[in-house]
Amino acid sequence: SAVISQKPSRDICQRGTSLTIQCQVDSQVTMMFWYRQQPGQSLTLIATANQGSEATYESGFVIDKFPISRPNLTFSTLTVSNMSPEDSSIYLCSPKTCGQGNSPLHFGNGTRLTVT
Amino acid sequence: GQQLNQSPQSMFIQEGEDVSMNCTSSSIFNTWLWYKQDPGEGPVLLIALYKAGELTSNGRLTAQFGITRKDSFLNISASIPSDVGIYFCAGHLLSGNTPLVFGKGTRLSVIA
Numbered sequence: 001s002a003v004i005s006q007k008p009s010r011d012i013c014q015r016g017t018s019l020t021i022q023c024q025v026d027s028q029v030t031m032m033f034w035y036r037q038q039p040g041q042s043l044t045l046i047a048t049a050n051q052g053s054e055a056t057y058e059s060g061f062v063i064d065k066f067p068i069s070r071p072n073l074t075f076s077t078l079t080v081s082n083m084s085p086e087d088s089s090i091y092l093c094s095p096k097t098c099g100q101g102n103s104p105l106h107f108g109n110g111t112r113l114t115v116t
Numbered sequence: 117g118q119q120l121n122q123s124p125q126s127m128f129i130q131e132g133e134d135v136s137m138n139c140t141s142s143s144i145f146n147t148w149l150w151y152k153q154d155p156g157e158g159p160v161l162l163i164a165l166y167k168a169g170e171l172t173s174n175g176r177l178t179a180q181f182g183i184t185r186k187d188s189f190l191n192i193s194a195s196i197p198s199d200v201g202i203y204f205c206a207g208h209l210l211s212g213n214t215p216l217v218f219g220k221g222t223r224l225s226v227i228a
Binding site: 092103 | 147149158160161164204206216220221
């Protein structure tokens with residue numbers, strides 16, 4: 001499976017600020033999924049990012065709050081905008097290549113965000 | 117959205133005991149996956165299941181894809197302290213190329 005690197009690994013941010021999380025994969029992938037894991041909870045899909053097109057957001061998530069970039073096939077960023085304490089979560093990216101059907105997703109270690 | 121009902125929510129067991137956890141859904145899934153998450157890390161894939169009835173082992177772990185395609189279980193035999201963590205089931209719905217849906221997790225504690 002691909003090696004997935006996320007930066008930062010953790011951060012503590014002030015309310016009202018924004019944080020951009022980077023996800024780097026060591027191979028070219030078609031899709032990048034961004035998940036959120038709130039404290040003590042399961043993983044919830046935020047959006048799916050494809051290169052060259054706007055990300056597709058899941059119900060309850062909007063582009064203004066979670067803008068995503070996908071400049072090439074190995075990299076993506078997720079920004080958590082105008083943060084509030086409710087945004088304190090682990091954010092995880094997961095790559096997938098077209099044609100792999102329902103092959104398992106793999107995750108990096110995520111970004112642990114605390115908003116004060 | 118679609119939900120996976122994972123149980124139990126948490127377990128406290130003695131080292132050496134066997135563990136069983138399961139996931140059920142009202143919807144049909146065409147893959148079932150089991151992940152383990154240690155503190156401060158992302159989920160790590162343990163076992164992937166692709167066919168109804170499939171029984172797959174990975175060391176002391178065994179998982180099965182239910183015949184109805186609506187459930188799966190994970191067994192851990194002879195538990196050890198490093199089995200501590202949160203176990204998640206996940207699956208892809210039968211209907212097309214859908215996102216991975218996760219259960220709420222089972223928190224496992226092993227008492228030495």
